[in-house]
Amino acid sequence: MSEDTATAPRSAPPTPRASGVTTFLASAPGRNTGLVVALVLLCVVGVATAGDRFADLDNVLTILRLASVIGVVSVGMTFVVTGGGIDLSVGAIVALSSVWATTLATQGMANNSHWVVIVFTALAVGAGCGVVNGVLIAYGRIVAFIATLAMLAAARGLAEIISNRRTQIVNVPGFTAFFDASVLGVPVLVLMFAVVAAAGWVLLNRTTFGRRTFAVGGNPEAARLAGIDVRRHTVMLYTLLGVLCGIAAVMLIARTTTGSSTHGYLYELDAIAAVVIGGTLLSGGRGTIAGTVFGVLIFTTLSNVFTLNNLSISAQAVAKGAIIVVAVLLQQRLARRSTA
Amino acid sequence: MTTATAPLLSVRGLVKRFPGVTALAGVDFEVRAGEVHCLLGQNGAGKSTLIKVLAGAHRPDEGEIRSNGEVVTFANPTAAIHAGVATIYQELDLVPGLPVSDNVFLGHELSAAGFTRRAETRRRTRALLNRLGHSDIPADRDVGQLSAARQQVVSMARALSRDARLLILDEPSAVLDQDEVRTLFRVIRELTAQGVAVVYISHRLEEIREIGDRVTVLKDGRTVATGLDAREVSTAELIRLMTGREARNVYPPRRPLPADAPEALVVRGLALDHGPEIDLTVRSGEVVGLAGLVGAGRSEILEAVYGARKPSAGTVQVDGRPLRRGSVGAAVRAGVGLCPEERKSQGLLLDQAVYRNITVSSLPLFARLGFLDESAERARSAALTSTLDVRPSDVDRIVRTLSGGNQQKVVLARWLLRGCRVLLLDEPTRGVDVGARGEIYQLVRDLAERGVAVVVVSSDIDEVLGLADRVLVVREGRVVHEGPADEIDEARVLDLVMEGTAA
Numbered sequence: 001m002s003e004d005t006a007t008a009p010r011s012a013p014p015t016p017r018a019s020g021v022t023t024f025l026a027s028a029p030g031r032n033t034g035l036v037v038a039l040v041l042l043c044v045v046g047v048a049t050a051g052d053r054f055a056d057l058d059n060v061l062t063i064l065r066l067a068s069v070i071g072v073v074s075v076g077m078t079f080v081v082t083g084g085g086i087d088l089s090v091g092a093i094v095a096l097s098s099v100w101a102t103t104l105a106t107q108g109m110a111n112n113s114h115w116v117v118i119v120f121t122a123l124a125v126g127a128g129c130g131v132v133n134g135v136l137i138a139y140g141r142i143v144a145f146i147a148t149l150a151m152l153a154a155a156r157g158l159a160e161i162i163s164n165r166r167t168q169i170v171n172v173p174g175f176t177a178f179f180d181a182s183v184l185g186v187p188v189l190v191l192m193f194a195v196v197a198a199a200g201w202v203l204l205n206r207t208t209f210g211r212r213t214f215a216v217g218g219n220p221e222a223a224r225l226a227g228i229d230v231r232r233h234t235v236m237l238y239t240l241l242g243v244l245c246g247i248a249a250v251m252l253i254a255r256t257t258t259g260s261s262t263h264g265y266l267y268e269l270d271a272i273a274a275v276v277i278g279g280t281l282l283s284g285g286r287g288t289i290a291g292t293v294f295g296v297l298i299f300t301t302l303s304n305v306f307t308l309n310n311l312s313i314s315a316q317a318v319a320k321g322a323i324i325v326v327a328v329l330l331q332q333r334l335a336r337r338s339t340a
Numbered sequence: 341m342t343t344a345t346a347p348l349l350s351v352r353g354l355v356k357r358f359p360g361v362t363a364l365a366g367v368d369f370e371v372r373a374g375e376v377h378c379l380l381g382q383n384g385a386g387k388s389t390l391i392k393v394l395a396g397a398h399r400p401d402e403g404e405i406r407s408n409g410e411v412v413t414f415a416n417p418t419a420a421i422h423a424g425v426a427t428i429y430q431e432l433d434l435v436p437g438l439p440v441s442d443n444v445f446l447g448h449e450l451s452a453a454g455f456t457r458r459a460e461t462r463r464r465t466r467a468l469l470n471r472l473g474h475s476d477i478p479a480d481r482d483v484g485q486l487s488a489a490r491q492q493v494v495s496m497a498r499a500l501s502r503d504a505r506l507l508i509l510d511e512p513s514a515v516l517d518q519d520e521v522r523t524l525f526r527v528i529r530e531l532t533a534q535g536v537a538v539v540y541i542s543h544r545l546e547e548i549r550e551i552g553d554r555v556t557v558l559k560d561g562r563t564v565a566t567g568l569d570a571r572e573v574s575t576a577e578l579i580r581l582m583t584g585r586e587a588r589n590v591y592p593p594r595r596p597l598p599a600d601a602p603e604a605l606v607v608r609g610l611a612l613d614h615g616p617e618i619d620l621t622v623r624s625g626e627v628v629g630l631a632g633l634v635g636a637g638r639s640e641i642l643e644a645v646y647g648a649r650k651p652s653a654g655t656v657q658v659d660g661r662p663l664r665r666g667s668v669g670a671a672v673r674a675g676v677g678l679c680p681e682e683r684k685s686q687g688l689l690l691d692q693a694v695y696r697n698i699t700v701s702s703l704p705l706f707a708r709l710g711f712l713d714e715s716a717e718r719a720r721s722a723a724l725t726s727t728l729d730v731r732p733s734d735v736d737r738i739v740r741t742l743s744g745g746n747q748q749k750v751v752l753a754r755w756l757l758r759g760c761r762v763l764l765l766d767e768p769t770r771g772v773d774v775g776a777r778g779e780i781y782q783l784v785r786d787l788a789e790r791g792v793a794v795v796v797v798s799s800d801i802d803e804v805l806g807l808a809d810r811v812l813v814v815r816e817g818r819v820v821h822e823g824p825a826d827e828i829d830e831a832r833v834l835d836l837v838m839e840g841t842a843a
Binding site for chain 1: 646648668669671672673678680685686687688689690691692696699700701703704707710711712714754
């Protein structure tokens with residue numbers, strides 16, 4: 001863009017420096033600081049309006065438990081979006097995994113089968129859906145938006161057919177006990193989210209796979225000509241997200257002790273919103289797991305504060321919309337400053 | 341052609357600062373009606389910024405712009421267009437999918453009561469194309485189907501439709517072959533005869549001599565000379581002004597190839613879309629050039645060798661082993677590297693750091709169980725950037741902010757790191773300034789001396805002849821001549837290339 005401007009001095013400084021605060025906010029740690037500030041502000045509002053009901057430990061754990069499920073999906077979404085794609089079918093995949101796994105548990109599975117079968121079924125169904133998405137996009141050359149829109153409709157429909165639109169109660173011995181437990185006061189679900197987020201961060205920032213994800217998302221043609229198998233990598237990205245949807249389904253089954261074709265409703269919107277306000281570029285090539293985690297926490301905390309104040313779901317939706325717009329406007333402004 | 345009347349546009353003491361960088365540090369020049377004013381300067385001299393200021397895309401911090409003697413400020417690109425200044429960028433801003441006529445009148449559509457006047461739009465478009473001497477371009481054709489040269493004409497027609505009196509052409513010849521450049525020059529002459537002024541930016545000195553009236557040289561954001569006579573001023577003088585050093589022999593000397601140099605790349609019967617078959621053999625340490633017009637199929641041949649394009653017939657062997665057809669991965673693993681024609685869109689991850697662009701093809705080298713050792717990546721990249729003299733040397737710098745020559749060095753560093761056996765260079769010096777060109781030529785020679793087999797494709801015939809040991813002249817996908825580079829001259833190549841193109 002501005003070839004000439006930046007190379008004029010031969011002994012150029014590493015990066016152009018603008019004035020203090022805006023420069024800091026535009027840097028990688030600075031962006032996250034902005035998100036932390038937003039989260040803290042939300043908490044202040046929570047304490048101010050709902051007092052002890054908000055600041056209660058149980059309430060905080062509830063927020064974290066709710067954040068865990070969508071958080072796991074959002075981490076996967078971060079990979080797909082960074083790799084230049086989008087997946088609208090995550091909610092439907094969660095529903096299909098949930099229904100398939102619980103149907104197996106209540107019907108096909110005798111009492112002597114282990115609950116691990118539920119887990120494996122959910123992961124396998126998620127992975128399968130992800131592979132189908134990835135192959136359609138990478139080898140079938142269908143635009144990601146359309147391919148995953150088709151998966152959204154089909155997977156949710158299949159989930160309804162399998163479950164006959166009935167909610168399956170899960171009382172497999174050991175399953176609920178395992179996922180409902182806490183370790184040192186931290187619920188297992190929250191720990192799972194923490195592990196997924198940490199592993200996701202390492203995978204994106206420290207491995208060959210992550211580096212190739214940035215390359216594929218940043219400039220697929222250049223990545224291809226540099227010798228990266230872009231199509232295979234794309235399939236892997238959607239498969240990874242599918243597996244994480246399977247994990248989210250398991251967590252959802254455990255939290256609600258049910259399997260249902262209504263699980264994961266509108267998760268695609270929540271996940272994409274969290275990813276975008278976290279600072280991942282929708283056009284690909286730039287992504288941040290930490291930002292996504294903050295994005296998820298901000299949305300979940302917002303819902304909680306609204307619920308505690310007896311505000312409707314509809315009011316929450318309006319607030320979410322406003323936050324997305326403000327966050328993206330702010331990021332664009334900061335990004336422009338950092339590259340000017 | 342030039343007259344002594346008040347200048348159409350004059351610029352005094354223009355300064356433009358960006359955070360941390362002063363892009364323009366005092367630019368003065370003036371453009372008279374009916375003249376072709378050439379802007380010269382290396383990449384990084386401030387040409388792009390100056391154009392953006394004149395086009396209203398950037399606002400200057402200091403200095404004044406006068407149009408017909410009146411001080412003007414261009415708050416935005418529309419204001420500049422209204423003042424009669426139209427800029428035609430290297431990346432043409434046409435909308436593919438829309439017909440020529442709609443592109444010409446984009447943004448100021450002819451309409452009546454909100455309905456577009458399609459017949460009138462086409463009629464006026466035809467008149468404009470006529471004025472540009474291109475009545476052969478159909479006004480209702482999809483712009484995306486036109487050649488780069490014709491798209492440029494459409495862009496100029498758009499400028500004229502806005503009553504532009506000053507046209508800024510940013511490296512218009514970069515995407516054109518010699519025939520098309522001649523047509524472009526004819527169009528420019530017709531426009532200047534009608535009183536339109538042209539600011540012409542190019543790296544090619546011979547073009548400036550042919551089309552230019554006066555020359556302004558920029559260096560480090562400053563005007564170092566202005567109003568030079570384009571035909572009188574010597575090349576040595578211009579190069580001295582641009583670089584601060586004397587012009588030297590640009591091409592490094594060739595070394596005789598050892599008689600036992602093995603054949604590194606062997607291409608047999610390679611055909612695209614069942615077209616003519618190509619045979620090509622490059623020995624280890626040899627530089628082979630492919631010369632020909634744009635569109636003669638040179639880039640396509642390279643892409644087929646590299647596996648980026650699936651040939652309809654033929655085999656490619658590297659060090660005696662056949663490559664799987666149509667697989668870039670197989671080619672890269674066998675030690676083939678490509679520096680693609682479109683560096684920015686095909687070669688680089690523009691928004692990522694230099695070191696990441698260098699290591700992207702060699703990640704397994706730095707990975708243990710899939711985990712990358714970034715400090716090793718940075719260290720190896722830094723060693724390469726200092727060998728290649730990439731400026732600035734910071735490997736964490738975002739590639740987008742480098743000049744064309746330094747970007748090309750980054751792509752070369754990528755293949756140096758991989759230690760490739762065969763290097764395919766497609767237009768290696770496009771958009772690269774004179775000084776950096778010499779460095780890239782030297783680099784290619786060094787690589788050959790280390791035993792790399794190099795294939796160079798270029799529209800610049802002089803470059804192919806100067807750089808290569810052996811030359812293949814390509815016309816319409818067919819090799820029409822093959823021989824040592826020092827036994828053929830530019831005129832003979834041109835002759836071979838042009839022959840039969842009319843048929």
